[in-house]
Amino acid sequence: MNRAPLIGLDFDNTLISYDQLFFACALECGLIPASLSADKIAVRDHLRESGREDMWTRLQGEVYGARIMEAPVFAGVYEALSALQRDGFAMCLVSHKTRAPYLGKDHNLHLAARNWLEEHGFFDEQGLGWSPDQVFFESTKAEKVARITTLGCTHFVDDLPEVLETLPDMITKVLFSPTGGSDAGSDWLVLREWAQLPELLR
Ligand SMILES: [Mg+2]
The missing domain is CATH 3.40.50.1000 (HAD superfamily/HAD-like)
Incomplete structure (x- = not known):
């Protein structure tokens, strides 16, 4: 058939x-150094490795919600x-x-x-x-x-x-x-x- x-x-x-947007939002909030690679996984790993998993979770809410039009x-x-x-x-x-x-x-x-x-x-x-x-x-x-x-x-x-x-x-x-x-x-x-x-x- x-x-x-x-x-x-x-x-x-x-x-x-979302890569650029995660990077831009995290940078604006002072969560990451500007030298970090501009991609989602790099931002996530940086926050996790520095014990800020909750900031990663909040950042996702911003990017997928209020800021989505920028992606x-x-x-x-x-x-x-x-x-x-x-x-x-x-x-x-x-x-x-x-x-x-x-x-x-x-x-x-x-x-x-x-x-x-x-x-x-x-x-x-x-x-x-x-x-x-x-x-x-x-x-x-x-x-x-x-x-x-x-x-x-x-x-x-x-x-x-x-x-x-x-x-x-x-x-x-x-x-x-x-x-x-x-x-x-x-x-x-x-x-x-x-x-x-x-x-x-x-
Ligand atoms: Mg997918």
Whole structure:
């Protein structure tokens, strides 16, 4: 049986890039030295190693909530997704994130993410022309996996191996790994930059 292809997409660190924003926010708050590498993991590790895990948790609430509009879309996302839509791929977004931050100011993180998508043209008829009901924010990883399965995704793109590992075998898995790392030789395709996705799925 041939199924029409349905690509599922993760949101955080797959469509939206937070590295610069984590660095900028942490620097503004005096939490890190300016010499630190401008990426999310470097900021997290610095705070953890200096015993400030709670500051890392608060920072995530800020970045995913009040400051999300400052985070850019990854280069090449629109072009790649438009090309795939023209090739007949349907798509959906399935993300897992808590509705409210664990610490710090209350903020609806699901709504913040939807607003970011709207602001970045995902729902524009002139742009990708998505409908809001193609977008799912779930509260747990288990709910995310259940949603991906129920929707019948034929492909899934995510930056986290631990998500891909839990998906059913019949789903073609794509690990988005812009910085590389020890991700090769597994059960998935590796995507280094968005521009490569149409070619990778052909
Ligand atoms: Mg992610």
